[in-house]
Amino acid sequence: MKSKQYSPNETVAWRNLEALAQDSTKTTIADLFKSETDRAEKMSVEIGGIVLDFSKNLVSQDVLSELMALVDESNLETHRDAMFAGESINSTEDRAVLHAALRAEPEDANTPQEKERNRLVKTQLDHVREVSEKIRSGGWQGSTGKSITDIVNIGIGGSDLGPKLACNGLAEFAHPDIDIHFISNVDGAEILTTLAKLNPETTLITVASKTFTTQETLLNAKTAINWFETKLGLSSAQSSPHFIALTANRDNAVSYGIPESQILEFAEWVGGRYSLWSSIGLSIAISIGFERFSDMLAGAREMDLHFRTAPIDQNMPVIMAVLGIWYTNFLNAQSSAVIPYCERLLLLPSYLQQLDMESNGKSTTLEGEPVSYNTGPILWGQTGTNGQHAFFQLLHQGTRLVPIDFIAAVNDNLSNKEHHRVLLGNMLGQSSALMMGQPAPKNQPYRFYEGNKPSNTLLMNSLSAKNFGALVALYEHKVFVQGSLWNINSFDQWGVELGKKMANELLDAEHSDGNLDPSTKRLFNHIDSNSL
Numbered sequence: 085m086k087s088k089q090y091s092p093n094e095t096v097a098w099r100n101l102e103a104l105a106q107d108s109t110k111t112t113i114a115d116l117f118k119s120e121t122d123r124a125e126k127m128s129v130e131i132g133g134i135v136l137d138f139s140k141n142l143v144s145q146d147v148l149s150e151l152m153a154l155v156d157e158s159n160l161e162t163h164r165d166a167m168f169a170g171e172s173i174n175s176t177e178d179r180a181v182l183h184a185a186l187r188a189e190p191e192d193a194n195t196p197q198e199k200e201r202n203r204l205v206k207t208q209l210d211h212v213r214e215v216s217e218k219i220r221s222g223g224w225q226g227s228t229g230k231s232i233t234d235i236v237n238i239g240i241g242g243s244d245l246g247p248k249l250a251c252n253g254l255a256e257f258a259h260p261d262i263d264i265h266f267i268s269n270v271d272g273a274e275i276l277t278t279l280a281k282l283n284p285e286t287t288l289i290t291v292a293s294k295t296f297t298t299q300e301t302l303l304n305a306k307t308a309i310n311w312f313e314t315k316l317g318l319s320s321a322q323s324s325p326h327f328i329a330l331t332a333n334r335d336n337a338v339s340y341g342i343p344e345s346q347i348l349e350f351a352e353w354v355g356g357r358y359s360l361w362s363s364i365g366l367s368i369a370i371s372i373g374f375e376r377f378s379d380m381l382a383g384a385r386e387m388d389l390h391f392r393t394a395p396i397d398q399n400m401p402v403i404m405a406v407l408g409i410w411y412t413n414f415l416n417a418q419s420s421a422v423i424p425y426c427e428r429l430l431l432l433p434s435y436l437q438q439l440d441m442e443s444n445g446k447s448t449t450l451e452g453e454p455v456s457y458n459t460g461p462i463l464w465g466q467t468g469t470n471g472q473h474a475f476f477q478l479l480h481q482g483t484r485l486v487p488i489d490f491i492a493a494v495n496d497n498l499s500n501k502e503h504h505r506v507l508l509g510n511m512l513g514q515s516s517a518l519m520m521g522q523p524a525p526k527n528q529p530y531r532f533y534e535g536n537k538p539s540n541t542l543l544m545n546s547l548s549a550k551n552f553g554a555l556v557a558l559y560e561h562k563v564f565v566q567g568s569l570w571n572i573n574s575f576d577q578w579g580v581e582l583g584k585k586m587a588n589e590l591l592d593a594e595h596s597d598g599n600l601d602p603s604t605k606r607l608f609n610h611i612d613s614n615s616l
């Protein structure tokens with residue numbers, strides 16, 4: 085990858101944006117609407133089944149132009165092309181970043197390398213199709229010859245959040261006779277209470293782990309093996325029809341005792357937090373069927389093509405990314421909120437927390453220097469209308485700037501007209517109130533709504549598998565653009581290593597005394613002497 089020397093805060097656009105940020109306090113979003121009569125039409129883009137309205141942002145057309153100039157001065161185009169070409173853009177792990185190849189069609193592959201990759205992905209996804217269809221049709225049987233009624237996906241981080249989000253989000257299409265459960269936390273109460281409700285004869289465990297080394301996942305898998313032994317008297321080899329591995333590390337899964345034919349592989353170049361499109365998504369394919377799983381991939385591919393080809397000022401991921409940069413780096417926002425007005429997308433904020441904060445929670449540049457500007461914001465959220473009765477008070481009258489993404493589906497087959505109108509009316513009412521504000525009545529300063537609170541609104545036609553895929557890919561690319569503009573590596577996660585190491589050292593009695601800080605040592609002793 086031949087990138088030019090680049091530091092975002094040394095660009096002309098950055099300096100111009102700093103000057104514009106000084107002026108921005110003089111204007112409100114409401115004023116901008118008054119002076120730009122076509123603002124709502126102009127600041128809206130549509131791709132596939134998703135519309136983004138970004139007119140309720142605290143940006144003038146001058147700010148937008150400078151944000152686009154910042155993109156022009158960056159290495160975004162080079163980085164984007166290098167990612168899609170399969171270069172090792174994850175430099176600290178010397179790895180390509182090719183989750184988009186999981187949703188590519190044969191016609192997207194031009195070079196011999198791309199064609200080979202396409203064939204590999206097809207073989208791996210064919211395996212997902214074959215296994216998911218066998219389970220869905222009742223053809224996959226447990227050790228006593230019964231069909232599967234319950235899947236327990238054991239995995240954490242990307243091996244949990246994506247499949248869990250998709251299975252919940254696409255519940256409209258769920259198989260009527262198969263329930264999917266997700267166990268991620270090493271907190272034993274989770275797996276033990278879940279298993280206690282299930283019939284081992286009809287339960288299948290999918291052990292989802294890219295590395296097949298993750299402590300939480302392997303301990304939970306061991307507990308599941310013990311459960312089959314206690315309940316059905318099965319040795320670990322005999323319980324094998326109840327286990328499938330989803331991994332990029334075949335050898336570790338084999339050593340763990342999973343039969344080769346029950347290991348569904350994916351490639352090393354799929355990052356954990358980008359892996360729902362791979363065999364890690366088996367639970368999704370079991371739940372909604374492989375055809376709909378393919379629709380999800382098709383929606384993501386549509387977003388990939390849009391991201392690769394649309395001009396930057398019409399490019400949905402680029403627009404959302406630069407707006408985030410405006411708030412983070414120029415208006416000093418510390419966090420951003422995602423508020424889906426759809427209870428089935430309850431897990432979207434958690435999913436995006438990993439995607440965004442594990443990707444862009446970095447402070448070292450691609451050249452290994454400390455950054456001299458803020459990077460990824462704290463992402464949080466909850467569904468509306470529930471959030472309205474919890475934290476919206478702070479959004480309306482608190483002292484902090486929190487840009488928001490409102491997300492909803494225009495149509496919902498699982499709801500009815502009355503509920504859905506009220507739900508969407510609430511979303512639009514909130515975004516409008518946050519932007520417009522209201523003066524305080526006489527002698528009631530506590531009823532003052534400052535307004536001028538920015539938001540995006542994303543409207544899907546419906547929460548179809550295709551639109552869901554496009555929505556997730558939109559955020560993947562948004563995070564990529566921001567990482568590129570901040571000149572950081574969005575694809576490693578070294579920050580999570582130290583805590584893991586310390587936990588392991590602490591659990592190892594030999595090391596637990598010597599190296600611990602006094603506070604941790606005291607707490608550890610307290611636990612030891614008080615545990616029953």
Ligand code: F6P
Binds near residue numbers: 296356357
């Ligand atoms: O939290 C670190 C991490 O490596 C994530 O990036 C990943 O999704 C998760 O752990 C689980 O890893 P694995 O799929 O290898 O078990």
